Amino acid sequence: MGAAPGHGPDMTGPRKLSCQTCGTTETHVPLSDAQKAWLRQEIGEPYVEEYFLCVRTRADGTGCRNLRTSWAKKRFRQPKRMPDDIE
Numbered sequence: 001m002g003a004a005p006g007h008g009p010d011m012t013g014p015r016k017l018s019c020q021t022c023g024t025t026e027t028h029v030p031l032s033d034a035q036k037a038w039l040r041q042e043i044g045e046p047y048v049e050e051y052f053l054c055v056r057t058r059a060d061g062t063g064c065r066n067l068r069t070s071w072a073k074k075r076f077r078q079p080k081r082m083p084d085d086i087e
């Protein structure tokens, strides 16, 4: 008992997804509460649970932080990036 990771697919953990700006498959993580609050304001949508953020570190040392949903690689007309100061 206790060994099973849960029932059904894990909808809340990190996952490998293709990134629009990296051009490769990268690890994406769900948003924090603060990031969700920012995104709700940014896009004017109340439900942002399906968004993920690319955690790849770019050549300049900053994070990619490109946003997408679990099913849509190009969610926005222009790539949308989570600001660095919102953790």
Ligand SMILES: [Zn+2]
Binding pocket: 019, 020, 021, 022, 023, 026, 054, 055, 056, 064, 065, 066
């Ligand atoms: Zn990326």
